[in-house]
Amino acid sequence: MPLIRKAASRWLSVMSRYLPSPGQEWANAMLREADFVEGDWHVLLWVLGSTAALCRYSISLELGALNKYCSGQLSAKGMAKSMFAMLGGVAVAIIFLSLCIATFAGLLHGSWFNPVQQKLADRLLIVVIPETAYLASALACWRRKKTFAVGILGAGALLMAHAVMHFVAHT
Amino acid sequence: MASPFRLSRQTLQVLDAFLQTPTDWRYGYEISRDTDLKSGSLYPILIRMAEHKLLETRWETTEAGKPPRHMYRLTRDGLRFAREHVPSGTVRRQRTAFGGVKS
Numbered sequence: 001m002p003l004i005r006k007a008a009s010r011w012l013s014v015m016s017r018y019l020p021s022p023g024q025e026w027a028n029a030m031l032r033e034a035d036f037v038e039g040d041w042h043v044l045l046w047v048l049g050s051t052a053a054l055c056r057y058s059i060s061l062e063l064g065a066l067n068k069y070c071s072g073q074l075s076a077k078g079m080a081k082s083m084f085a086m087l088g089g090v091a092v093a094i095i096f097l098s099l100c101i102a103t104f105a106g107l108l109h110g111s112w113f114n115p116v117q118q119k120l121a122d123r124l125l126i127v128v129i130p131e132t133a134y135l136a137s138a139l140a141c142w143r144r145k146k147t148f149a150v151g152i153l154g155a156g157a158l159l160m161a162h163a164v165m166h167f168v169a170h171t
Numbered sequence: 172m173a174s175p176f177r178l179s180r181q182t183l184q185v186l187d188a189f190l191q192t193p194t195d196w197r198y199g200y201e202i203s204r205d206t207d208l209k210s211g212s213l214y215p216i217l218i219r220m221a222e223h224k225l226l227e228t229r230w231e232t233t234e235a236g237k238p239p240r241h242m243y244r245l246t247r248d249g250l251r252f253a254r255e256h257v258p259s260g261t262v263r264r265q266r267t268a269f270g271g272v273k274s
Contacts, residue, residue: 029240032240032241033198033199036240046209046210047210048211049211049213050210050214051211052211053218057214057218
Protein backbone atom coordinates (compact mmCIF):
# COMPACT_ATOMS: atom_id res chain seq x y z
CA MET A 1 0.00 0.00 0.00
CA PRO A 2 1.55 3.37 -0.96
CA LEU A 3 2.66 5.68 1.82
CA ILE A 4 0.09 8.45 1.23
CA ARG A 5 -2.81 6.01 1.22
CA LYS A 6 -1.49 4.26 4.30
CA ALA A 7 -0.89 7.52 6.22
CA ALA A 8 -4.31 8.87 5.26
CA SER A 9 -6.07 5.69 6.40
CA ARG A 10 -4.05 5.61 9.58
CA TRP A 11 -4.97 9.23 10.32
CA LEU A 12 -8.68 8.56 9.91
CA SER A 13 -8.58 5.39 12.02
CA VAL A 14 -6.74 7.21 14.83
CA MET A 15 -9.22 10.07 14.66
CA SER A 16 -12.19 7.71 14.82
CA ARG A 17 -11.00 6.46 18.21
CA TYR A 18 -11.43 9.89 19.78
CA LEU A 19 -14.93 10.50 18.51
CA PRO A 20 -18.12 10.02 20.52
CA SER A 21 -19.75 6.66 19.72
CA PRO A 22 -22.29 7.84 17.09
CA GLY A 23 -19.41 9.46 15.17
CA GLN A 24 -17.30 6.30 15.22
CA GLU A 25 -19.65 4.41 12.93
CA TRP A 26 -19.51 7.22 10.38
CA ALA A 27 -15.75 7.49 10.71
CA ASN A 28 -15.46 3.76 10.01
CA ALA A 29 -17.78 4.15 7.03
CA MET A 30 -15.55 6.89 5.58
CA LEU A 31 -12.45 4.86 6.34
CA ARG A 32 -13.78 1.78 4.53
CA GLU A 33 -14.74 3.84 1.50
CA ALA A 34 -11.23 5.33 1.38
CA ASP A 35 -9.98 1.84 0.41
CA PHE A 36 -12.04 2.05 -2.76
CA VAL A 37 -11.08 5.58 -3.79
CA GLU A 38 -8.92 5.51 -6.90
CA GLY A 39 -5.64 7.45 -6.82
CA ASP A 40 -3.47 8.24 -3.81
CA TRP A 41 -4.03 12.00 -3.88
CA HIS A 42 -7.77 11.42 -4.19
CA VAL A 43 -7.57 9.27 -1.05
CA LEU A 44 -5.81 12.09 0.75
CA LEU A 45 -8.53 14.54 -0.33
CA TRP A 46 -11.18 12.01 0.69
CA VAL A 47 -9.62 11.67 4.15
CA LEU A 48 -9.23 15.43 4.58
CA GLY A 49 -12.87 15.93 3.62
CA SER A 50 -13.90 13.13 5.96
CA THR A 51 -11.92 14.73 8.78
CA ALA A 52 -13.72 18.03 8.21
CA ALA A 53 -17.08 16.24 8.15
CA LEU A 54 -16.29 14.37 11.37
CA CYS A 55 -15.13 17.56 13.11
CA ARG A 56 -18.38 19.27 12.15
CA TYR A 57 -20.35 16.27 13.36
CA SER A 58 -18.49 16.10 16.69
CA ILE A 59 -18.97 19.82 17.26
CA SER A 60 -22.68 19.53 16.52
CA LEU A 61 -22.94 16.58 18.95
CA GLU A 62 -21.12 18.52 21.66
CA LEU A 63 -23.24 21.62 21.09
CA GLY A 64 -26.39 19.50 21.19
CA ALA A 65 -25.30 17.96 24.50
CA LEU A 66 -24.40 21.38 25.91
CA ASN A 67 -27.73 22.81 24.80
CA LYS A 68 -29.57 19.90 26.42
CA TYR A 69 -27.53 20.32 29.60
CA CYS A 70 -28.14 24.07 29.75
CA SER A 71 -31.88 23.77 29.11
CA GLY A 72 -32.05 21.12 31.85
CA GLN A 73 -30.11 23.34 34.23
CA LEU A 74 -32.24 26.40 33.51
CA SER A 75 -35.53 24.79 34.47
CA ALA A 76 -36.73 25.52 38.03
CA LYS A 77 -36.50 21.85 38.99
CA GLY A 78 -33.04 21.55 37.45
CA MET A 79 -31.82 24.67 39.26
CA ALA A 80 -33.15 23.44 42.60
CA LYS A 81 -31.49 20.06 42.03
CA SER A 82 -28.18 21.71 41.14
CA MET A 83 -28.34 24.04 44.12
CA PHE A 84 -29.09 21.13 46.45
CA ALA A 85 -26.16 19.12 45.04
CA MET A 86 -23.83 22.10 45.31
CA LEU A 87 -24.84 22.78 48.92
CA GLY A 88 -24.28 19.07 49.60
CA GLY A 89 -20.72 19.47 48.32
CA VAL A 90 -20.16 22.51 50.53
CA ALA A 91 -21.62 20.66 53.54
CA VAL A 92 -19.34 17.65 53.02
CA ALA A 93 -16.35 19.99 52.72
CA ILE A 94 -17.30 21.77 55.97
CA ILE A 95 -17.76 18.47 57.82
CA PHE A 96 -14.36 17.28 56.64
CA LEU A 97 -12.71 20.55 57.67
CA SER A 98 -14.39 20.35 61.08
CA LEU A 99 -12.94 16.86 61.57
CA CYS A 100 -9.48 18.18 60.64
CA ILE A 101 -9.84 21.08 63.11
CA ALA A 102 -11.03 18.69 65.84
CA THR A 103 -7.97 16.49 65.19
CA PHE A 104 -5.73 19.53 65.39
CA ALA A 105 -7.40 20.64 68.64
CA GLY A 106 -6.88 17.13 70.02
CA LEU A 107 -3.20 17.24 69.13
CA LEU A 108 -2.80 20.61 70.91
CA HIS A 109 -3.55 18.86 74.19
CA GLY A 110 -0.57 16.55 73.77
CA SER A 111 2.26 17.52 76.10
CA TRP A 112 4.86 16.43 73.48
CA PHE A 113 3.57 19.06 71.01
CA ASN A 114 6.13 21.88 70.66
CA PRO A 115 5.45 25.22 68.86
CA VAL A 116 7.26 24.18 65.65
CA GLN A 117 5.23 21.01 65.40
CA GLN A 118 2.12 23.02 66.17
CA LYS A 119 2.74 25.37 63.25
CA LEU A 120 3.39 22.46 60.93
CA ALA A 121 0.31 20.58 62.10
CA ASP A 122 -1.75 23.73 61.69
CA ARG A 123 -0.80 24.09 58.02
CA LEU A 124 -1.03 20.39 57.33
CA LEU A 125 -4.37 19.69 59.01
CA ILE A 126 -6.18 22.90 58.21
CA VAL A 127 -4.90 23.66 54.72
CA VAL A 128 -2.94 20.91 52.97
CA ILE A 129 -4.97 17.82 53.88
CA PRO A 130 -8.42 19.40 53.37
CA GLU A 131 -7.40 21.05 50.07
CA THR A 132 -5.93 17.78 48.77
CA ALA A 133 -9.00 15.85 49.82
CA TYR A 134 -11.29 18.44 48.20
CA LEU A 135 -9.38 18.32 44.95
CA ALA A 136 -9.27 14.52 44.88
CA SER A 137 -12.96 14.11 45.68
CA ALA A 138 -13.96 16.82 43.19
CA LEU A 139 -11.98 15.07 40.46
CA ALA A 140 -13.54 11.72 41.39
CA CYS A 141 -17.07 13.14 41.32
CA TRP A 142 -16.64 15.43 38.32
CA ARG A 143 -18.12 13.13 35.68
CA ARG A 144 -21.09 11.79 37.59
CA LYS A 145 -21.89 14.59 40.06
CA LYS A 146 -20.55 17.78 38.57
CA THR A 147 -22.51 20.25 40.69
CA PHE A 148 -21.59 18.37 43.87
CA ALA A 149 -17.94 18.61 42.83
CA VAL A 150 -18.36 22.32 42.13
CA GLY A 151 -19.65 22.75 45.70
CA ILE A 152 -16.57 21.00 47.09
CA LEU A 153 -14.26 23.06 44.90
CA GLY A 154 -16.04 26.27 45.92
CA ALA A 155 -15.52 25.45 49.59
CA GLY A 156 -11.89 24.60 48.84
CA ALA A 157 -11.38 27.91 47.07
CA LEU A 158 -12.85 29.80 50.03
CA LEU A 159 -10.62 27.92 52.46
CA MET A 160 -7.57 28.61 50.31
CA ALA A 161 -8.42 32.32 50.09
CA HIS A 162 -8.87 32.41 53.86
CA ALA A 163 -5.52 30.62 54.41
CA VAL A 164 -3.66 32.96 52.04
CA MET A 165 -5.11 36.04 53.78
CA HIS A 166 -4.19 34.53 57.16
CA PHE A 167 -0.59 33.79 56.17
CA VAL A 168 -0.15 37.20 54.55
CA ALA A 169 -1.49 38.94 57.67
CA HIS A 170 0.67 36.86 60.06
CA THR A 171 4.02 36.87 58.27
CA MET B 172 -33.17 17.16 18.74
CA ALA B 173 -34.43 16.99 15.15
CA SER B 174 -33.89 20.40 13.61
CA PRO B 175 -35.75 21.18 10.39
CA PHE B 176 -34.21 19.42 7.40
CA ARG B 177 -32.44 21.99 5.22
CA LEU B 178 -32.60 21.43 1.50
CA SER B 179 -29.43 22.79 -0.01
CA ARG B 180 -28.50 22.26 -3.65
CA GLN B 181 -26.07 19.52 -2.58
CA THR B 182 -28.79 17.78 -0.56
CA LEU B 183 -31.05 17.82 -3.59
CA GLN B 184 -28.23 16.31 -5.64
CA VAL B 185 -27.88 13.47 -3.12
CA LEU B 186 -31.63 12.87 -3.01
CA ASP B 187 -31.68 12.87 -6.80
CA ALA B 188 -28.85 10.32 -6.89
CA PHE B 189 -30.85 8.04 -4.61
CA LEU B 190 -33.97 8.52 -6.70
CA GLN B 191 -32.20 7.14 -9.77
CA THR B 192 -32.25 3.65 -8.21
CA PRO B 193 -34.56 4.07 -5.21
CA THR B 194 -34.54 0.48 -3.99
CA ASP B 195 -30.80 -0.16 -4.34
CA TRP B 196 -28.27 0.08 -1.56
CA ARG B 197 -25.50 2.57 -2.45
CA TYR B 198 -21.94 3.11 -1.27
CA GLY B 199 -20.63 6.49 -0.13
CA TYR B 200 -17.94 6.67 -2.80
CA GLU B 201 -20.45 5.72 -5.48
CA ILE B 202 -22.78 8.53 -4.42
CA SER B 203 -19.80 10.89 -4.27
CA ARG B 204 -18.94 10.08 -7.89
CA ASP B 205 -22.57 10.36 -9.04
CA THR B 206 -23.08 13.72 -7.40
CA ASP B 207 -19.55 15.12 -7.74
CA LEU B 208 -19.59 15.88 -4.03
CA LYS B 209 -16.47 15.50 -1.91
CA SER B 210 -16.59 13.46 1.28
CA GLY B 211 -16.60 16.65 3.39
CA SER B 212 -19.90 17.71 1.80
CA LEU B 213 -21.47 14.33 1.21
CA TYR B 214 -21.18 12.74 4.65
CA PRO B 215 -22.74 15.60 6.65
CA ILE B 216 -25.73 15.29 4.30
CA LEU B 217 -25.91 11.51 4.74
CA ILE B 218 -25.60 11.90 8.52
CA ARG B 219 -28.42 14.47 8.60
CA MET B 220 -30.60 12.29 6.40
CA ALA B 221 -30.00 9.30 8.68
CA GLU B 222 -30.77 11.42 11.77
CA HIS B 223 -34.06 12.49 10.18
CA LYS B 224 -34.85 8.84 9.36
CA LEU B 225 -34.81 9.57 5.65
CA LEU B 226 -31.93 7.17 5.13
CA GLU B 227 -31.30 3.65 6.34
CA THR B 228 -27.81 2.28 6.69
CA ARG B 229 -26.26 -1.14 6.93
CA TRP B 230 -22.84 -2.79 6.81
CA GLU B 231 -22.23 -5.27 4.05
CA THR B 232 -19.28 -7.59 3.56
CA THR B 233 -18.48 -7.49 -0.14
CA GLU B 234 -15.45 -9.78 -0.21
CA ALA B 235 -14.37 -12.43 2.27
CA GLY B 236 -11.53 -11.23 4.48
CA LYS B 237 -12.17 -7.56 3.69
CA PRO B 238 -13.83 -5.16 6.14
CA PRO B 239 -17.52 -4.47 5.50
CA ARG B 240 -18.70 -1.35 3.69
CA HIS B 241 -21.37 1.04 4.87
CA MET B 242 -24.35 1.19 2.54
CA TYR B 243 -27.25 3.57 2.25
CA ARG B 244 -30.81 3.47 0.95
CA LEU B 245 -33.77 5.82 1.25
CA THR B 246 -36.37 4.80 3.80
CA ARG B 247 -40.05 4.86 2.86
CA ASP B 248 -40.28 8.37 4.37
CA GLY B 249 -37.08 9.34 2.61
CA LEU B 250 -38.41 8.17 -0.73
CA ARG B 251 -41.63 10.11 -0.24
CA PHE B 252 -39.67 13.18 0.86
CA ALA B 253 -37.31 12.93 -2.11
CA ARG B 254 -40.17 12.55 -4.58
CA GLU B 255 -41.91 15.57 -3.07
CA HIS B 256 -38.86 17.81 -3.15
CA VAL B 257 -36.85 16.68 -6.15
CA PRO B 258 -38.75 16.97 -9.39
CA SER B 259 -37.29 14.34 -11.73
CA GLY B 260 -34.13 15.46 -13.53
CA THR B 261 -34.10 18.95 -12.00
CA VAL B 262 -30.81 18.68 -10.21
CA ARG B 263 -29.04 16.91 -13.04
CA ARG B 264 -30.16 19.67 -15.41
CA GLN B 265 -28.90 22.32 -12.94
CA ARG B 266 -25.52 20.60 -12.66
CA THR B 267 -25.18 20.52 -16.44
CA ALA B 268 -26.17 24.16 -16.66
CA PHE B 269 -23.50 25.07 -14.09
CA GLY B 270 -20.91 23.23 -16.12
CA GLY B 271 -20.94 20.08 -14.02
CA VAL B 272 -21.43 16.48 -14.95
CA LYS B 273 -23.64 15.73 -17.92
CA SER B 274 -26.60 13.49 -17.25
